[in-house]
Amino acid sequence: MSLSDLRALADNIRAEVAKAIIGQEAMIDQLLVGMIAQGHVLLEGPPGTAKTFLAQAFSTALGLEFGRIQFTPDLLPGDILGSNLFNFQTSQFTLTRGPIFCELLLADEINRTPPKTQAALLEAMQERRVTLDGETHQLPSRFMVIATQNPIENQGVYPLPEAQLDRFLFKLLVPYPDEGEEARIVANFGSRQGPQHPADLGVSAVANADVLTSATAALSQVTLADDIASYVVRLVRATRDHADLTVGASPRAAVMLAGAAKARAALDGRDYVIPDDVKALAVPVLRHRLTLSPAAEIEGRDLEALVAELIEMTEAPR
Known part of the structure; x- marks a missing residue:
C-alpha cells in the first residue's frame, strides 16, 4: 500500500465514523494513529460522552471482529481469557475462549474492576497472546484494545496500575461537545427509540484485517x-x-x-x-x-x- 492509498483509506474511515459520531474529529484521528501504529488506546471522560459508541463505530468502519467486555467489580480473569473445561464425552479438556479472542476489544469501564482482573490483559496487550494452564494461545495479529474509563474522582473505581497504563499508546480525554455539536446530537438522536448501533446509522466496513496489515506495513516507507x-x-x-x-x-x-x-x-x-x-x-x-x-x-x-x-x-x- 502506498502512502497516498493509506491517506485515502483514513479519509474513508473518518467519513464512515462521522455517520454515527458528531464532532470528536481529534479523537478519531488519534484512534487512526493508534490503529496504524498497532497501539492500544485508553479513552477517559464523563459518562454519556459516546466513548463506547465511538469504539463501536470505529470497529464497524474497520471491518474487524469486535469483542466487548463490561468490566464490573466481580469480574474474574477467567471471564476475560476463558478456561479449559473437562469434556466428559471425550475425556479431554477443551478450551472455551473468552471474549478477548477477537480483533478489536472494547474494555468498557476498565477501572470498575480490581487490579487482579485488569492484569489479565497485560500479556495480551504486550505480546498479543494469552496463557491458560501453561498453554499459550495466539491472538489475531491485528488485536487492539480500546478501553474506556470514567474519571478517577467518580465513586466505585480502581486506579489502573502503572504496568497496565504503560501498555496503552494513548490516553485520550474525551470532552463534552460544544453547543453546536450538542444541538446536532439532540436533533439526530433525540427522536430515535431504543439502543443505537453504528450499522443502523449507515456505518459500513471500508477495510479489513488484511487491508490494515498493509496499512501498517506502509510505515516502512x-x-x-x-x-x-x-x-x-x-x-x-x-x-x-x-x-x-x-x-x-x-x-x-x-x-x-x-x-x-x-x-x-x-x-x-x-x-x-x-x-x-x-x-x-x-x-x-x-x-x-x-x-x-x-x-x-x-x-x-x-x-x-x-x-x-x-x-x-x-x-x-x-
Missing part, C-alpha cells in the same frame, strides 16, 4: 531521521529528571512515541517525520505515564501543562 529519534529520546528522558515528577516515562514510551509519530506522518501523506509530529503526540503518549510529586500535587500542577513545558525546554531539530 516513512523515515525517522536520527535527529528526530534523538529528539524523542531527549524529551522522554527529560521527564525522569523533572523536579515535579516522581515517575517519568519508560523506554517503551519513547519507542511508542516514535512509532506513533511515523503513523501520523504517514496519515498526513509524508514519508518523513517532523518535530511537529512528536510535539502533537507527546501529551497523549506521556500523560498517563507520569506521576506528579506530592509537592506538585499540593500546588495543583497540571500534567498536560508540564509536558508542554518539557516540549518548550527540549530543543527540537531544525
Whole structure:
C-alpha cells in the first residue's frame, strides 16, 4: 500500500465514523494513529460522552471482529481469557475462549474492576497472546484494545496500575461537545427509540484485517531521521529528571512515541517525520505515564501543562 492509498483509506474511515459520531474529529484521528501504529488506546471522560459508541463505530468502519467486555467489580480473569473445561464425552479438556479472542476489544469501564482482573490483559496487550494452564494461545495479529474509563474522582473505581497504563499508546480525554455539536446530537438522536448501533446509522466496513496489515506495513516507507529519534529520546528522558515528577516515562514510551509519530506522518501523506509530529503526540503518549510529586500535587500542577513545558525546554531539530 502506498502512502497516498493509506491517506485515502483514513479519509474513508473518518467519513464512515462521522455517520454515527458528531464532532470528536481529534479523537478519531488519534484512534487512526493508534490503529496504524498497532497501539492500544485508553479513552477517559464523563459518562454519556459516546466513548463506547465511538469504539463501536470505529470497529464497524474497520471491518474487524469486535469483542466487548463490561468490566464490573466481580469480574474474574477467567471471564476475560476463558478456561479449559473437562469434556466428559471425550475425556479431554477443551478450551472455551473468552471474549478477548477477537480483533478489536472494547474494555468498557476498565477501572470498575480490581487490579487482579485488569492484569489479565497485560500479556495480551504486550505480546498479543494469552496463557491458560501453561498453554499459550495466539491472538489475531491485528488485536487492539480500546478501553474506556470514567474519571478517577467518580465513586466505585480502581486506579489502573502503572504496568497496565504503560501498555496503552494513548490516553485520550474525551470532552463534552460544544453547543453546536450538542444541538446536532439532540436533533439526530433525540427522536430515535431504543439502543443505537453504528450499522443502523449507515456505518459500513471500508477495510479489513488484511487491508490494515498493509496499512501498517506502509510505515516502512516513512523515515525517522536520527535527529528526530534523538529528539524523542531527549524529551522522554527529560521527564525522569523533572523536579515535579516522581515517575517519568519508560523506554517503551519513547519507542511508542516514535512509532506513533511515523503513523501520523504517514496519515498526513509524508514519508518523513517532523518535530511537529512528536510535539502533537507527546501529551497523549506521556500523560498517563507520569506521576506528579506530592509537592506538585499540593500546588495543583497540571500534567498536560508540564509536558508542554518539557516540549518548550527540549530543543527540537531544525
